[in-house]
Amino acid sequence: MSMISTQPQHGGIALIVEDEVTNRMILKALLKKRGYHVIEAENGAEAIQLFQQQSPNIIFMDVMMPVMDGYEATTEIKRLSGDEFIPIIFLTAMSDEKALARCVEVGGDDFLSKPYSFTVLSAKVKAMERIRILHQDTRMLYSRMQRDEEIAEQVFSGAVIAGNVGLDRIHSLLKPASVFSGDLMLTAYAPSQDMHVLLGDFTGHGLAAALGALPTSEVFRSMTGKGFAPQQILSAINNKLYNLLPTGMFLATQFVKVDHQLDHISIINCGMPDCFLVENESMHIKQQIVSKSLPLGIAPDIDFKDDFHHLRVKQGDRVILATDGVTEARNSKGELFGQERFIQAIIKSDSNTYILDKLARDLEAFCQDAPQDDDISVVEVPLFPDLLPGRESPSPHIVTGGDMPHKLFSHEHPDCIEFQLIFYGSQLRQADPVPILINYIQETAGLHEHRRPLFTILTELYINALDHGVLQMDSKLKQGEEGFTNYFQQREQRLEALTEGKIRIALRIHRNTDGGYIVITMEDSGHGFDYVSLSQEVANETIYSGRGILLVKSLVKQLQFFAPGNKAEAIYVWEDNL
Template structure:
């Protein structure tokens, strides 16, 4: 390849294809070695003469014991063995030599004085490469030697390519583990079974915390298995983690993954998904199932199946524009419940009679509770007993998610993490402000509120301007509470006391969705301004809605630390996060100040 100097006028190419020569022939000075195993001298002499004429160095052995020694010492390139030697274990010797030759290509030729078809068949079954009748024809042997060299070269090329493939796979596996698996959270709390049909798994398990401290978990299954299927996990994981970290809602995350994969995946390849979002208070879970077996909600005490979430949509990557918000199912959970995610490699596993494991066997294994074993133990035992030695057709993946505080570490630490500021009725003195403030205002009309989620937009804008990454979760919680209060109570006129009933949360959110779809007027305006201070900074957030407001006298009741009712907790949380909180008459506007240190 010519290298151009900087002074030459010819431009450098935009891409260079470098072709290296492949070594197809052994050095002429290097002689191949042949091992002759025959206890008759005259047979060895005649065959040696032909092989030496073809450039082979010949090593002889008169017994099977000597053959094993010579094979180890001389490391022959080809072996000839007489099937009619006086010793009776010549076939066994051939088998041992073939086993010892792996993974190298060392052809074994059997020699016989008779053209016996049964003997020929027996030798080939033992792994021999060919069969020659004595006396050996020099012309025929030379032709077979040339054929052997062609096969040897093919084997050599195949081994070289296989080695390259293994190296590429190991590199890909390192990237896959780092980009897909390493970013997962709470793997110590999840029980999983991952059994790929090949080296790479076409199934992918992802987990991440949202800024709200909700836990998002996705189990997905790409079409097929192996490396081709695993490659799709990289963009899926990237979108899942990026959008979760930015505070996007579950239906927006699924839509984002769908759009990305529809652009990237080839025709005929798609991504079936189970996605769950466990609320940070362990009150409820949001579930969507796109082309997978049922997601199962299991009672933590009885191990009975409380709810099945079946597939409600196409797998991702098939259609570019799908509305996922209404496809999510919201279900109340009790601490101690368990959620089981299952890929179709479980239900479609087959036994030797070509029968499927199926949904019924899966659920029977789950509910067949025995002391000391887990749900996944029971499923795995049932699956193993059913399939036995039948080959595995597809990737098998299960994840058992316990609905317990340990899976949400911030669940117990949330109050400790929240800053404790004195509450003031007036905004703080900002004489210590060092720089000019920046501010922006976002106004959302009522007709857009059913599809818009302004919190990720606001949070990312603040992040770009101030870089408040370590306060991201607190800001997300604060902005979400302010926005939801304005939407739910200001515009939708929802009554929080509905939540007091046993099924209050379900009734509340059912009314919320219905009213939100019928909301066509009104607005919510959010204004944010920040100030740099010597200690860090202050952020003033003003949220105004077009609703009628509420009686401000109830604010003091909501601020009581002993408040146990579900309603009013949002206001209590806002006061705990902010340096100051001020509601304005008639209750449709609130202004808060959030401060932070460097």
């Protein structure tokens, strides 16, 4: 049987659970002095019913009672209360240490010994009230923090994640350890139609670790979109983070550039676990790329150029990037998933499915219900043509082949912009004029939709002038399994030793109401090359020499070389109105 007090409420509702009437009366009188409404239960079953009906603020629980004892009732009440703090003080005259320990194990918060003392009771109630207020404040602050994190996560997703491209082709396994992930995946297309993929891991995880993601993504996308090289992008991100992040925070990263011709990749590992190049049919690991460079944000002005690996690839090969959350994932015994299990998941995968499908199953089977200590991120980049944007975006109306359209030259005084850049000797080591030229063309002539073809034309002509003109590189070096690696190594060595040479770039832009044309002149100080027999050499697709020149020819109205082959002139024509 139970009864409810009718005294005015000051301290809230107190529930007494006690089968002895005398003990209930004494405790009730003491609690009424504290200003509590008092409700009473004779056993644990009644206590649970009253708890659900009346929502008391504090509970005084006897241990030994009929029907249901205090242990069982406390366990159920704590389950029903969830995150809310409802203090339960056990009423006991026991001195058995095991019994007292059991009271704590089932959720008891304190003890009140019989016979009851008003002074002791008041002290314990005050302590519980203070704890309850602190718990409420903590819950409120935690709720506000969660709300702030949810809002920040929406901003983060919109500003960082939403800008990624190719996500229907790139497979990823991203499992944050908290609302925010300290891991970061960024993808973007360059004007050359190369794809850039960055996987990063900030120190720690959660909101603090994600703060560097916004400036990182801003620099990555902006510079990729303008056509800067991967080493320049990493240098800019590094300097940005070095000036922004507090001491002790940094970004370990893996960066891969997939060349638009799908014949090679450029990849770097900066303080991350090994990344892998996997052969498609056999699932053989063709290359295991270890970290050679410092993570970003530790030191200023890091030169990443020499730490890139330039690897020959075949269509269908796959690139696997991963953070240390994979190899350091733990099971319930505290064992690490480790590098060997990671490699076995790769080589034992079915070539007709994603590698990450098997890896995800292996991780789940290994970790099971063990808590996740760190963010887990893996990215699989399959090297197929549809990974790249060339077939997706509509091309502007470019006029190629045939006679030059007369209407473009019908004005007696057409609008014309003309300028040139000249680079000498050691300036060519660091010079990357193409992004500068493209941005200037866009700003002055407004040819935004022609960005990609113009970037390709300028890039191929400049690389031809620098590599084969000034540096005297032979494209046949690219042949063989290690061909691209050897070619780029020799290229960097010759650039480093370069003290003489010259490249002149001249542009003349004509425009009228119907379209326009750009005359691009690229001249180097080299000895020239046999441009007459060029088209015959590249008939075989396995030959790498001259492929860039053929690509330029497919994009321009006219391309011609002048003897001895160190000066090229390309005319790019477009029509605005068909």
